[in-house]
Amino acid sequence: MTPTKDIGITVDCRSENCPIPLIETRKAINAAKPGQVITVIGTHPSSKKEIPMAAEAMRLKVLEVSETDGVWKIRIQR
């Protein structure tokens, strides 16, 4: 088997309001292959805690939750 470089999926939800960051994250999870990493960036405050909640509810691994200058970044592994 040849290893393939996995660039993952990035979802940019900056300036989007409730519930778009959750919706777009869900669409990306649906589109991702098992093992693939989804990176979501956004500014909507509640989504920073709710996207990891959604990932955990779907038994997916949350690899990172960080924030710089009001922009958060969440990495989820499908």
Add this chain to the structure above:
Amino acid sequence: MAKATIILHSGDYDKVYSALILGNGALAMGMDCSIYFTFWGLQRLKKGQLSKGRLSNMHMLGLGKWMIKRRMKAKNVASLERLLKDYKELGGKVIACDMTMDIMGCKLEDFEPGIVDECGAVGTYIKEARESDITLFI
């Protein structure tokens, strides 16, 4: 799988928002979701009527709604059309109440195409609700 079942009885602009935001939220968090459109809520599924409802409060002959819509646009809140499209894309089910269709004299072809998954009555709702983790009446 966990499931949410919502009845949308109201056709008010803000309440249609509540139903679609909750439905999308449930789907996004890994649940199944069905929304039963009945009475005034069902009117919103007619072609071009989704965002035509009045505000449940402070409608003020349309002035209140105009102000709220302006605020929502400034805060980048998604349109009802987008929320319904996303709801369907994430696998949300739309059920039209057939008794309301009878009373109001509307037919399947009066609705936006591709939106209604099935027509149902109280039995369909109870069957789905009893296997749901969340059920709401809006």
